[in-house]
Amino acid sequence: xxxxxxxxxxxxxxxxxxxxxxxxxxxxxxxxxxxxxxxxxxxxxxxxxxxxxxxxxxxxxxxxxxxxxxxxxxxxxxxxxxxxxxxxxxxxxxxxxxxxxxxxxxxxxxxxxxxxxxxxxxxxxxxxxxxxxxxxxxxxxxxxxxxxxxxxxxxxxxxxxxxxxxxxxxxxxxxxxxxxxxxxxxxxxxxxxxxxxxxxxxxxxxxxxxxxxxxxxxxxxxxxxxxxxxxxxxxxxxxxxxxxxxxxxxxxxxxx
Numbered sequence: 686x687x688x689x690x691x692x693x694x695x696x697x698x699x700x701x702x703x704x705x706x707x708x709x710x711x712x713x714x715x716x717x718x719x720x721x722x723x724x725x726x727x728x729x730x731x732x733x734x735x736x737x738x739x740x741x742x743x744x745x746x747x748x749x750x751x752x753x754x755x756x757x758x759x760x761x762x763x764x765x766x767x768x769x770x771x772x773x774x775x776x777x778x779x780x781x782x783x784x785x786x787x788x789x790x791x792x793x794x795x796x797x798x799x800x801x802x803x804x805x806x807x808x809x810x811x812x813x814x815x816x817x818x819x820x821x822x823x824x825x826x827x828x829x830x831x832x833x834x835x836x837x838x839x840x841x842x843x844x845x846x847x848x849x850x851x852x853x854x855x856x857x858x859x860x861x862x863x864x865x866x867x868x869x870x871x872x873x874x875x876x877x878x879x880x881x882x883x884x885x886x887x888x889x890x891x892x893x894x895x896x897x898x899x900x901x902x903x904x905x906x907x908x909x910x911x912x913x914x915x916x917x918x919x920x921x922x923x924x925x926x927x928x929x930x931x932x933x934x935x936x937x938x939x940x941x
Contacts, residue, residue: 688707689712689764690714690715692768693718694768695724696727698870700769705887716738725737736751742792762804762815765816769796771789771792785937793841801817808858816858818861820893825840827917829929847903860902862904863897864905865889867910869884881910892906
């Protein structure tokens with residue numbers, strides 16, 4: 686039986702690349718995005734027959750309805766990937782940035798929990814080896830200047846996924862945290878600075894899928910950014926501040 690895979694943020698970037706990868710493996714997909722037309726076009730490219738859900742992941746009720754429909758079609762999913770995320774430069778000194786701050790946290794953190802919540806019970810009951818995979822970021826390891834909301838959201842996602850992993854221990858459901866570095870997507874396309882170890886989205890999707898299949902508890906992709914992440918964790922605050930206080934920043938006011 687081909688796997689059933691539910692993916693949020695599926696209409697572009699990493700989510701689209703993951704959909705293409707799993708479709709090539711014969712998976713039955715649940716594709717989630719706010720953009721109905723983009724989802725329909727992706728479904729057509731993938732041969733049709735997949736389930737499309739045009740919704741906002743900050744809407745838990747809409748996700749619950751999508752989960753019911755997906756389970757009604759194909760049973761409890763083998764893999765749920767909470768990939769939907771947005772980013773924008775934010776500065777707390779500008780009150781007008783607070784709306785973007787809230788929106789980033791709603792999608793990147795609350796939306797992840799809302800994605801997993803309706804599936805956990807059915808996945809437990811179905812048994813077998815199943816996966817909940819959350820896409821975090823190396824930006825959640827240390828706070829980056831000009832990215833207060835994004836860094837905070839990804840740090841929260843990493844901690845949330847760790848808590849969930851402990852809660853799911855012994856249930857047959859493995860929780861996988863993936864912390865990407867720079868991936869070539871529309872989100873990173875607006876960055877006005879060099880991005881070391883930049884990965885094409887299709888290659889990133891292949892590596893993500895491999896980590897999910899292994900049931901890795903925590904995986905930084907590409908591996909080179911994993912070394913950078915470990916070094917950043919070890920830096921004392923005074924040295925980190927000196928090195929990164931003037932780091933280039935993502936443009937403000939554009940959610941991607």
